[in-house]
Each structure stands twice: as structure tokens, then as C-alpha cells.
Amino acid sequence: MMDSMIYTPFQFLDVNFDGENELLINGWGKYQGGNNYAVYKVMTDGLRSMDCLPFNRIDNSTEFNVDGKRIRLQQFDG
Numbered sequence: 628m629m630d631s632m633i634y635t636p637f638q639f640l641d642v643n644f645d646g647e648n649e650l651l652i653n654g655w656g657k658y659q660g661g662n663n664y665a666v667y668k669v670m671t672d673g674l675r676s677m678d679c680l681p682f683n684r685i686d687n688s689t690e691f692n693v694d695g696k697r698i699r700l701q702q703f704d705g
Contacts, residue, residue: 663684681698
């Protein structure tokens with residue numbers, strides 16, 4: 628993730644690599660992996676929650692590989 632994502636209440640980022648930005652809303656969770664984000668697909672008639680893996684687990688430690696179209700999640704167990 629970009630450093631600027633840590634402190635912003637929301638941002639737009641193409642997290643599913645379809646060429647269109649999704650809306651990420653900062654949950655201000657401040658968990659071990661950082662803040663968590665609710666992700667929404669922006670549609671012409673509103674927003675659609677993307678509440679399935681991997682989109683419902685995005686936080687500040689999530690890594691996006693745009694060229695490989697891969698998302699790497701960090702999982703903390705403890």
C-alpha cells in the first residue's frame with residue numbers, strides 16, 4: 628500500500644485490476660496489520676460492497692502487484 632493510505636479517510640484505487648478505481652473507506656481499526664478498508668465497486672446506480680476475499684481483508688500491509696495482477700494479504704495469528 629502507499630504510505631498516504633494510512634491517514635486518508637477514503638481513496639480510489641483499482642484493487643481488482645479491471646482498469647476502474649474502487650472506493651476504499653478507511654475503517655480506522657489500527658490493528659496489527661494497520662487500518663482495515665471497506666471496498667466498494669463504483670457503479671452507475673450506486674456502490675456495491677466487495678465483501679469477499681481478498682477485498683474484505685485489505686489493510687495497510689496489503690501488497691498489490693499490478694503487473695502480475697496479484698494481491699498479497701498479511702495474516703496475523705495470535
